[in-house]
Amino acid sequence: MNGDIRFIEEYLEGDDEAGGELVMRYQRRIFAFLYRMTGDMEESKDLTQTVFIKALNGLKDFRKESSFKTWLYRIAANAGLNHISGRRQEAEIDETLASGEKGALSELMDNEKREIIRTGLDRLPERQRTAVILRVYEGLSCNETALVMGCTEGAVKAHYSFAVKKLKGVFREKGYDVKS
Numbered sequence: 001m002n003g004d005i006r007f008i009e010e011y012l013e014g015d016d017e018a019g020g021e022l023v024m025r026y027q028r029r030i031f032a033f034l035y036r037m038t039g040d041m042e043e044s045k046d047l048t049q050t051v052f053i054k055a056l057n058g059l060k061d062f063r064k065e066s067s068f069k070t071w072l073y074r075i076a077a078n079a080g081l082n083h084i085s086g087r088r089q090e091a092e093i094d095e096t097l098a099s100g101e102k103g104a105l106s107e108l109m110d111n112e113k114r115e116i117i118r119t120g121l122d123r124l125p126e127r128q129r130t131a132v133i134l135r136v137y138e139g140l141s142c143n144e145t146a147l148v149m150g151c152t153e154g155a156v157k158a159h160y161s162f163a164v165k166k167l168k169g170v171f172r173e174k175g176y177d178v179k180s
């Protein structure tokens with residue numbers, strides 16, 4: 001985003017407010033991403049702060065080969081994965097309930113499906129889970145996801161495809177009819 005580059009240049013010239021603007025632009029998205037990875041609100045707040053400290057301190061090394069957003073997500077993904085592997089515990093993914101009025105039975109079914117997805121995501125290897133989170137929940141393109149994960153687009157597609165197959169298997173285990 002051109003505005004990001006302008007703020008980066010202003011920050012590097014000593015304008016702290018420009019750095020604050022970058023934080024404000026991405027803080028909620030990075031927090032949500034890290035929360036989906038860790039499942040812990042307080043850890044996610046701490047990690048979000050760490051990500052922005054690393055990003056702002058590292059702006060002088062930002063080569064503009066990718067967008068600032070992609071670069072920032074890569075820092076966040078690495079921080080999240082390092083945190084998860086450090087505590088040796090799988091991340092819990094929190095889903096938001098679709099808006100709108102629903103009956104009690106419909107809401108129960110939605111809750112059950114959300115729990116199945118959460119359980120399925122917890123079972124996935126880190127790379128597959130990260131690919132799903134970045135593509136589905138964060139809305140990144142395949143190319144952006146590849147840049148964040150430090151792999152090829154083909155690898156992202158493979159991780160995503162394997163993850164979807166495994167998630168479908170989890171739904172089948174629970175008695176749901178899932179299209180192949």
